[in-house]
């Protein structure tokens with residue numbers, strides 16, 4: 577546990593009457609859960625502070641978590657403490673105005689490449705930023721309060737970012753924190769219903785992915801979802817982006833990727849892998865992320881083909897030099 581960092585974070589929070597909590601663009605369950613969970617803990621613990629969660633971007637599939645706070649005026653930003661959670665680089669913060677805040681705390685679990693905070697609590701060993709918020713509460717529980725609402729947000733972030741507690745980054749502490757949160761009384765049935773239930777049309781799209789995905793010689797599975805197809809199935813970009821998760825257990829395929837056209841000439845790439853890493857590959861294509869879950873951007877089909885070719889060579893080399901990858 578990074579006790580000193582956690583104390584520094586708590587002491588900085590105590591110094592401010594106004595706090596704005598930010599996260600990254602295109603928020604996922606962890607970004608939403610960690611920010612809302614932290615906000616709820618701080619509201620319960622410091623009822624006299626004005627605490628807001630403010631962002632410019634939101635994800636429809638997480639609408640069940642409720643809305644966020646309205647954007648405060650310039651003066652509020654200037655006098656506030658910014659806490660940016662789950663966001664590796666300054667350019668990915670979903671509200672660039674966070675920079676105008678008096679002080680910035682960064683709380684993140686990605687590999688540190690940009691320590692943009694005045695206080696940086698970075699811990700890449702954690703399976704989610706939400707787990708860091710759980711740890712923050714656990715370490716400071718003499719001074720902080722929690723309830724089932726805060727626990728539900730944080731638990732949402734933990735289950736979604738850890739592949740339902742499946743990833744390698746999950747350890748005993750992850751489960752102990754999860755247990756601590758469950759003790760608050762989380763409605764897990766409702767939570768999982770919200771996470772798993774899909775529209776009828778999305779199943780049709782899933783079937784499309786299974787029948788059109790391709791695999792390279794060395795085992796890189798991929799699918800390209802252009803704008804036309806998104807229209808045909810009536811998909812939001814977020815819906816289309818789920819394609820990557822359908823390909824996650826093909827024998828021999830240790831890398832799988834989905835290319836999703838954004839509608840502005842760029843194509844989002846979601847890269848996933850097991851055993852072999854993909855973050856370095858993503859970094860070559862304006863991206864980054866975790867060892868086995870990363871994102872990138874390409875600007876043409878030719879660039880997409882180049883990335884697939886590189887991924888294939890990378891996987892070939894991995895398979896030739898490693899054993900036990902199934």
Ligand code: AMP
Nearest residue numbers: 846847862863864865866869870871872
């Ligand atoms: P995604 O496929 O968007 O869920 O991304 C997987 C992981 O990679 C997440 O942890 C993201 O924070 C990270 N990531 C995605 N896109 C980028 C990017 N363009 N630059 C840096 N990190 C990224």
